[in-house]
Amino acid sequence: MNDHASPWMPLEGSSQAVALEVLLHGPLSRSELARRVHLSHASLSRLTKPLVSSGLLVEGMSSPRPAGMGRPKQPLDVVEDAHHFLGVKLTGDRAHAVVTTMRARVVGQASAPLPDHGVPSVVELVQRLAAEADEEVGNLAGIGVSVGGLVSDGAVVEHATFLEWEDVQLADVLAERTGLPVVVENDVTALTEAERWFGAGRDRETFTVLTIGAGIGYGLVSHGRLVTSGDAGLGPVGHALVAPGGPRCGAGHSGCAAAVLTAHALSAAVATATGRWLRTDEILRLAREGDAVARRVVGDAGRALGRLVGTAASFSLSSTVVLSGEEVGLADAAHDAVRAGIREVRHPMAEPVTIETRSAGFDEWARGAAVVAIQAFVTGG
Template identity: 50%
Template sequence: MSSAAEETGVAGDWTSLDGSQQRVAVEVLRHGPLPRAELARRLGLSPGSLTRLARPLVDSGLLVEGTSDVHARTGRPSLPLDVRPSSRRFIGVKITGDALFAVVTDLRAAVVAEHETPLPGRAPATVVDAVAGVVARLREEHGEMAGLGIGIGGRVAERRDVTSAPFLGWQDTVPLAQRLLAATGLPTVVENDVRALTVAEHWFGAGRGLHSLAVVTIGVGVGCGIVVHDRLVEGAHGAGGSIGHRSLPGWAICAEGHRGCATAVLASGAITAAVGQALGRPVTYDEVLELARAGQPAARRAVTDAGRALGLLVAGIADLVDPELVILTGDGIGAVEIARGELDAALQESQDPMGPPVRVDVRPFPFTEWARGAAAVAVQAHVLGPAAPA
């Protein structure tokens, strides 16, 4: 017998699920396909309760039954449950100071299309118009979307309002989700870009299946996304994970006047400024890395000092959060390749000697991966509700 969803080609509605059904569907989305026995074990349900909860989800097409396996102990066939990733599509947009990086993804945040365009200006109205134009183009090319996610450098409150965006020059609160909803008609969520990337890694990436995770990014700025007890840390004012001005050994001063903070030591601009001053000429970050590889003293010192500082920063996060995994990324991550020894040594020396070893994974993500993070936040909002980080 075919279900209504099979006849119409449209899967069931996530927003209509009650709490127990939502737990079943989200568990399958994040970790499926799952045999029913494993799904019941994960959720602490009896086989009968799981059957009762799963039947309407299958009938509606929200969940689908996979290929039959034979249960090892009973010999009875077991049909794994899964979602249909292609049943929903989402747009994710990473906003930088001069460009928009956009992706279209499926329900598991797998990228099916990419788009990049210059940002014509940094005023809020200009940014909204530019994002709306990208959204219109992607909908025309790839069909209707279930939601829009935005990743932006700065502070974001309740996944709606941008209260600060230094790289865009925004100092007053901008109700960005509301404005983009009005401009596009799509349910819209906005998140700090590092936390959005953390959501993608937690639900669908290297952190899948982990209950604690930290993502540390270095580049133009320094950021951190933290997952504790399987939930993303947002903070009371949308500032969870703000480590850019955490004190580290160093003499340099950041733009806010902090001596030796993470930004003053680790940001790409701080590193190029230090090397440029030593050489008596401007240098790019890529040039600094090349000079460091070649053994140029000033560049080598700046990069190895950054590696050691990053190790100290990771040690502090590890002692505070005790994550199962720390992911290092960002457009400044090339320094780690050169200074990995200094990073590891500082981490080992500085971490609580009684604590467990820290698993560190270096991943040089492109900006499209950050856009995928924004799409993952839109997926999360679609299945859990817009103000429910997990």
């Protein structure tokens, strides 16, 4: 494993702000960078000189300038592939892994079945994935692991239903086995952090993330900061009422998001009407082909999704909602129904809701896990 000391680790204050701005938005000219971090050109020059000397920042290709217009501009950038990060998303039966650069660009991926739910077996599997990643790309600087459930202190899995885990000190065990820094996080939180640093957060400071799949997830970034809560890993938004009079979820709530929008809920709705248990992709295909039952189920679910999106936008005071998860195809298949559902719960004079959909694959979840490892690496957190 890579044991090279990182020039990021001692950074703090303005130096860290400068380096982060270049990482997240670079390459940037010195004048643009000074404007973004609110520093004078003299102060910026003083701060960037040691950052360039250490190799953390590099000067890019000069921009051509007309004769007589002074020195050409040399934008500052980071060496994106100077370090790599392993992100692992653990489900109930598989470990989905990606390797990324410092800007969360995926350069490798793998997937392997879990031998069982025992912690030693899972740790051994992640250790093997880390060793393979380090051998393939080198410079592995950290590991991020995401799970569905309650996670505390970036280290302890307090509760994970799909893995049947309680109070597992996962980060410490993995760090000891791999010799690398390890961060463990709730999967939706990690996905939201990926959006904050490398997705929707690049253009806006406040937005909501909703995920639909095996469960319903919710993340919120407000004024550039992740909004956190001890209840986040419980998926509380999944029990918001979106279909009055609808079926009940496992907790006994009638018409909540978990009862009508999850993969299981969609399959159950079709099975109730036809006696056939179909996957979501099959249901969406049948709906597109005009099957009456599938069209009704998809339309009803789409309207419920719209109500959830509109409510999330209203409570967050943001018009941007990022949709992700394995069942995100529902948003496109039921586009008109989703928009109708939004109108049912949104003030008619409010700014129109912008929905940004993301890849439905587990690689996107794993990339979120890699991002929390990147964050810890560059901030020392």
